[in-house]
Amino acid sequence: MAGLKVKNLTKRFADFAALSDVSLDVADGEFVAVLGPSGCGKTTLLRMVAGFEQPDDGEITIGGKVMSGAGINVQPENRKVGIVFQNYALWPHMNVAENVGYSLRVAKVDKATREKRVEEALALVNLQGFGERRPANLSGGQRQRVALARCLVAAPSLVLFDEPLANLDVHLRAAMEDEFAAFHKRTGTTIVYITHDQAEAMALADRIAVLDHGRLMQFATPRMLYEEPANEMVASFIAQGMVLPAEILSAAQDGACRVRILGQEAVLRCRPDEIARADAKVCVRAGDLEVVEMGGIPIRVKRSIYRGGGSRIEASPAERPDIELHFDLPDPARLEEGTQARLAIRTGWVIPRAEGAVR
Numbered sequence: 001m002a003g004l005k006v007k008n009l010t011k012r013f014a015d016f017a018a019l020s021d022v023s024l025d026v027a028d029g030e031f032v033a034v035l036g037p038s039g040c041g042k043t044t045l046l047r048m049v050a051g052f053e054q055p056d057d058g059e060i061t062i063g064g065k066v067m068s069g070a071g072i073n074v075q076p077e078n079r080k081v082g083i084v085f086q087n088y089a090l091w092p093h094m095n096v097a098e099n100v101g102y103s104l105r106v107a108k109v110d111k112a113t114r115e116k117r118v119e120e121a122l123a124l125v126n127l128q129g130f131g132e133r134r135p136a137n138l139s140g141g142q143r144q145r146v147a148l149a150r151c152l153v154a155a156p157s158l159v160l161f162d163e164p165l166a167n168l169d170v171h172l173r174a175a176m177e178d179e180f181a182a183f184h185k186r187t188g189t190t191i192v193y194i195t196h197d198q199a200e201a202m203a204l205a206d207r208i209a210v211l212d213h214g215r216l217m218q219f220a221t222p223r224m225l226y227e228e229p230a231n232e233m234v235a236s237f238i239a240q241g242m243v244l245p246a247e248i249l250s251a252a253q254d255g256a257c258r259v260r261i262l263g264q265e266a267v268l269r270c271r272p273d274e275i276a277r278a279d280a281k282v283c284v285r286a287g288d289l290e291v292v293e294m295g296g297i298p299i300r301v302k303r304s305i306y307r308g309g310g311s312r313i314e315a316s317p318a319e320r321p322d323i324e325l326h327f328d329l330p331d332p333a334r335l336e337e338g339t340q341a342r343l344a345i346r347t348g349w350v351i352p353r354a355e356g357a358v359r
């Protein structure tokens, strides 16, 4: 296995920058997800790591060896990078063992070694004994596991997953998430997992790199992204955070500061270097808001959506109809459309000053 270092990577298509100055350090054996909205540059990054595309600037190192960089361009087949695609494209006329062993046959590996390595690869994905089956007689999840075994048989030093679950139904996705997590634990393979599904990234990855418009917004653990987003993009992208204007009334003390938000004072978590300022933005989440009888922010309910066991309420501050708030109201409480209520902010995070800060 091997780590991956991406340094100041830039890729332009004509004068459009698909990736700008992206740096990532993936440790040996780490599971990293690359997450971002459509068109943010995920696939471009993956294609460059795999060697299908050359960067305009920057360097890619795998296992300590420079693969792309000034004057260097190691061919894809020599990078020892395995890729599992969304569209697993198994040969329908070959059985599972033949599919998995195909690259070894092309490389003229002898039959006995081939059979042993195919058996080992199938064992890694929990498909022992499936060698004789045809792809048509497998479930979608089993086919995806064959695709994984086919990539593992070449003993890659790094495995790239390109939205591998995008074609599967919800139940199968959950089961495959468990499979991938178990596979990673069992093998310690270094994994870079491309997805636009944040629940998937949160569930699987040790760390997540959030991309937007070709730039790295934040590279941190799932918990850190949720609790301490580095900028407004990450705050609103992860778990539908609400970004609200605020005034910081006191500098940070023990990781918190006093803040005025929509006329209400609250104590929020913040970076240790936070200072009093008028132009701040804070991130609050549905669970940070609570309906109160007195005080709080006066709101008007716009919509109530029943979610089983409670409702998701969408509302706006009475004084600021342009701002969208949402929170969950457990049964039996009800707040119908047009109702007025009051909301207290129990906690939240002061978004750091530096735009696009990366940690």
Ligand SMILES: Nc1ncnc2c1ncn2[C@@H]1O[C@H](COP(=O)(O)OP(=O)(O)OP(=O)(O)O)[C@@H](O)[C@H]1O
Pocket (backbone or CB within 6 Å): 013, 018, 036, 037, 038, 039, 040, 041, 042, 043, 044, 045, 196
């Ligand atoms: N060969 C190309 N020529 C011109 N523009 C390209 C090319 N490949 C990608 N792009 C552009 O670069 C940007 C990033 O594309 P990329 O496929 O990396 O995004 P993505 O994050 O993988 O999106 P999605 O989740 O929709 O697959 C997009 O705006 C895309 O249109």
